[in-house]
Amino acid sequence: MNLTEKTYQVGNREIFLAETGDGPAVLLLHGGGPGASGVSNYVRNIEPLAEHYRVIVPDLPGYGRSTKGIDLSDPFGDLAAALRGLLDELGLRSAHVIGNSYGASAALRLALDHPGRVDRQVLMGPGGIGTTRALPTPGLQKLLNYYRGDGPSRRKLEEFIRDHLVFDGSAVPAETIEARYQASIDPEVVADPPLRRPSSLKALWRMDFTRDRRLSRLRTRTLVIWGAQDKVNRPGGGHTLARTMPNCDLLLVANTGHWVQWERAELFNAAVRTFFEETA
Numbered sequence: 531m532n533l534t535e536k537t538y539q540v541g542n543r544e545i546f547l548a549e550t551g552d553g554p555a556v557l558l559l560h561g562g563g564p565g566a567s568g569v570s571n572y573v574r575n576i577e578p579l580a581e582h583y584r585v586i587v588p589d590l591p592g593y594g595r596s597t598k599g600i601d602l603s604d605p606f607g608d609l610a611a612a613l614r615g616l617l618d619e620l621g622l623r624s625a626h627v628i629g630n631s632y633g634a635s636a637a638l639r640l641a642l643d644h645p646g647r648v649d650r651q652v653l654m655g656p657g658g659i660g661t662t663r664a665l666p667t668p669g670l671q672k673l674l675n676y677y678r679g680d681g682p683s684r685r686k687l688e689e690f691i692r693d694h695l696v697f698d699g700s701a702v703p704a705e706t707i708e709a710r711y712q713a714s715i716d717p718e719v720v721a722d723p724p725l726r727r728p729s730s731l732k733a734l735w736r737m738d739f740t741r742d743r744r745l746s747r748l749r750t751r752t753l754v755i756w757g758a759q760d761k762v763n764r765p766g767g768g769h770t771l772a773r774t775m776p777n778c779d780l781l782l783v784a785n786t787g788h789w790v791q792w793e794r795a796e797l798f799n800a801a802v803r804t805f806f807e808e809t810a
Contacts, residue, residue, distance in 0.1 A: 531577050533569070533587075537595070540615035546595035547588040547616075551580025554649075554806070555625035557613070558587045561789075562632025562657070562725040563695065564676045564687055565710030567594035571630060574795035575802075582803060586625070588616060590633065592724025594713070599722055602729040604736050606658065609636035610643045617647055626806055628652040630791060631763065632725060638739060641750045650751040652802055654790050655760050659767030662738040669694035669762035669788065676714070677723040684711045694761045697787040745774050752778040753805045755798065757786035779805070 533548040548569050556579060560571035568587035569576065579585050589596040591612050601608035613636060617625060626649045629637035634656030641648040657670075666674065672690045676682055688707050692699025713719075728734040735741050752775055756768040765782060772780040781801060783790050791798045 531580075533576075538616060538619040540612055540619055543591055543597040543599075543612060545588050545591065545597070545612065545616050547586055548576075549584065549586045550576065551583055551585045553583040555620075555622050556583040556585050556806070557617075557625045557627045557637075558585060559613075559627065559629040559633025559636050560587075560590060560593070561630040562590075562593075563673060563690070563710070564682060564725075565713035566632075567713060570706075570709065570713075571633075572791060575791050575799055578795075578799045579802065583626070583806075586620070588613075590636065590724075592719070592722075598718040598724070600724045602726070603733050605724075605733075606635050606639040606737055607643065610639040613637075613640050614644045614647060623647070624649050626650050626652075628654075628791075628802065629656065630654045631788060632657055635737070635739075642739075642742065642744050642748060648750050650753070650806055652753045652755060652805065653771070654755045655757060655763045655765075655788050656739075656754075656767065656771075657763055658737045658739050659763065659770055660738065660740050662734055662741065664764070667762060667764060669760075673725060673762065674727050677720065677726065682711075682714050682720065684708070687711045687714060695788050696793055697757065697759045697785055698793075701793075740770060740774070745771075746776070748775055749777055751805075753781065753801070754778060755781045755783065755790050755801065757788055757790050757793065758782050758784050759786060760788045762788040 537546045558572045592600045627637040634653040635658045754768045756765045768780045786793045
């Protein structure tokens, strides 16, 4: 892939991004698992999408080559504000946004907090859908506990990826796990993990979109994509969004876990392009 890399100053943070392609701007927001980053999360999607779009792939605050540290009292709100600032720095009034898990939560909050900045959005297994109404899934427990107890380890990360992140764990190359592990033990990240248990009950409620009355009034065209065998965020969340949001389509993908854009890349890429180009 021929990627242009650049770092932008957004408030008191530096946000790193890679971009390629021409056309309408599409922002790709990665998930929140240990060692995640923008390009690694979308390695099977950037090049196909860049045939039709200007693809912009940031490392979210707290991850990769961006400034570490997240406001744990309102993490999704903090991310949304950072993304709004990044759009300003890029000179973009608005963009299509694709988010995976944690990144999907950031995308949804951006659409809610800053109307008009998101053209159309694709949300893959977003976090924060009914999370105050049920106990965390085993996969989410693994995520939240990665830096707790005896701390990060390659064994813990491999177990999460192979047993919880994807439907077929044997399909994930060992080098992918090793790269994620090395990124996860960055001393700055270990000292201040971006994804951990909410700091208060108030923070937990802020992170549950089903508690936000604005959701039922959000008219942004939305495609929710969810792996039917997702072990991190419950697929039932997709039906909740489709029932609540007035312009929301739902695609449930069989024999697929939490990483649809990687596990079913061809289906994902085709669905995204169709959704973005469909006449309103």
